[in-house]
Amino acid sequence: MNLQIEDKGTAVLMQVKEERLDAHNSGELKAQMLKLFEEGKSNLVVDLADVRFVDSSGLGALVSGFKNASSRSGSLKLAGLQLQVKSMFELTRLHRVFEIFTDPEDALASF
Amino acid sequence: MPTDRVAVDIKVPNQTRYLCLIGHIGENIARALKHYDGDKEKLAYDLNLVLTEAMANAIRHANEADPTKQVHIEISIVDRQLIMRVYDHGQGFDIRQFADPRPPMDEHGRGIFIIHSVMDEVTYTPTRDGHVLEMKKNL
Numbered sequence: 001m002n003l004q005i006e007d008k009g010t011a012v013l014m015q016v017k018e019e020r021l022d023a024h025n026s027g028e029l030k031a032q033m034l035k036l037f038e039e040g041k042s043n044l045v046v047d048l049a050d051v052r053f054v055d056s057s058g059l060g061a062l063v064s065g066f067k068n069a070s071s072r073s074g075s076l077k078l079a080g081l082q083l084q085v086k087s088m089f090e091l092t093r094l095h096r097v098f099e100i101f102t103d104p105e106d107a108l109a110s111f
Numbered sequence: 112m113p114t115d116r117v118a119v120d121i122k123v124p125n126q127t128r129y130l131c132l133i134g135h136i137g138e139n140i141a142r143a144l145k146h147y148d149g150d151k152e153k154l155a156y157d158l159n160l161v162l163t164e165a166m167a168n169a170i171r172h173a174n175e176a177d178p179t180k181q182v183h184i185e186i187s188i189v190d191r192q193l194i195m196r197v198y199d200h201g202q203g204f205d206i207r208q209f210a211d212p213r214p215p216m217d218e219h220g221r222g223i224f225i226i227h228s229v230m231d232e233v234t235y236t237p238t239r240d241g242h243v244l245e246m247k248k249n250l
Contacts, residue, residue, distance in 0.1 A: 020134075023167035024127035053134070053156070055163045056221035064218050084156045091228055097215045 001028040005036070010111040011043035011077075012036055013104060021051050021058035029058075033065040033076075042074025045107040049080030054088050066097065075111070079104035113146045115250075117188040125170050125180040133166050133184060134159035137195075140186060147250050154250075157229045158195075162186075164222035165197040165244050173201030173242060193248045200241040206233070 002017035014032070018025060033044065044065060048054070062076070069076040079101040081089070089095040101107040117140055123129040137158030141151055166182055174180045183198040209223035227233050232247040 020131055022127075022130050022134075022163055023171070024130050053159060053163075055130075055160060055167065056219075056225055057167060059221060060218040063216060067216060067218075084153075088160075091225065092221055093212060094215060 001025040001032075003029065003032055005032065007041075008045075008108050011045050011108055012041050013045050013047060013108060015047040015050070015104075017050050019050065020053045020055075021048070021061070022053065022055040023057035026055075026057040026061040030061040030064050033061075033068065037068050037072060042069055042072035043111050044069055044074070044076045045079055045101075045104055046076065047079045047104040047107075048082070048085060049104075051085055052082055054085050056092075059088065059092060059094060062098070063094070075099070077101060077107045077110065079107040114191045115144050115146050115188050117186065119184075119186040122181045122183045124178060125174045125176070125182055126178050127167065127170060129182075130163050130166055134163045137162040137186070140188075144188075144250070146191070149250075158193075161226045161229050161246055162195065162197075164226050165195070165246065168222050168244070169197050169199035169201075172204055173199030175201060188250065191250045193250055195246045197244045197246075198238060198241060199244075203235065203237065203242040206235045206244075 004015040004017060006013045066076040077099045081100060119136060138155040141155035141158050144151065169182045170176060180200055185196040187194050206223050209220050210227050212224055213220050226246060230246040230248050234245045235242055
């Protein structure tokens with residue numbers, strides 16, 4: 001999976017550089033998030049601007065990251081959702097769980 | 112009533128790397144429809160989604176992630192009804208358990224709910240050597 005990870009101080013920015021986040025690659029995202037948590041990070045921003053398609057496995061990986069961040073008194077916030085990706089969060093009611101920002105810079109500034 | 116006629120029959124290895132291929136076939140069928148009055152881009156996303164979910168379910172839960180097995184998929188449109196069938200070789204599972212929205216913090220089990228939300232009729236029935244998930248949508 002093409003994932004760009006950058007420590008921005010208050011939070012880590014993860015940019016998913018893939019067209020799809022699905023059952024094929026969501027495990028890698030989950031593993032990368034776990035690695036960051038193990039390194040002591042607890043605040044993440046996941047930028048999904050390049051992601052055109054997300055399935056239930058992709059959503060599950062983000063829920064896993066959210067739970068792990070919360071259990072470490074941190075948070076996982078989302079940014080850059082395309083319209084159809086956003087509608088997936090609405091369909092599954094996960095838009096009530098995640099803080100969702102248009103711009104990743106705004107998400108980073110919110111920590 | 113004018114209708115598009117489509118018949119696709121494909122078998123792919125029981126591997127998640129092929130989800131993208133199957134999803135794109137659904138997407139391209141939606142975009143190529145001549146006789147559809149709704150939002151074709153939304154339909155394209157939805158068909159990509161339900162085929163991805165159905166195939167991922169077949170791979171993980173029914174075919175026990177055995178990469179030597181195959182997933183068989185049929186897609187047809189007749190009389191403005193789209194029918195998609197995903198065949199697996201497994202013991203099957205009770206889809207009624209997954210028809211409702213999952214609690215927000217659940218990491219798994221949303222696939223069948225998503226398929227139910229998008230399609231008009233969904234059944235999961237035994238075949239000679241496994242099960243078939245049949246999903247119908249009126250176009």
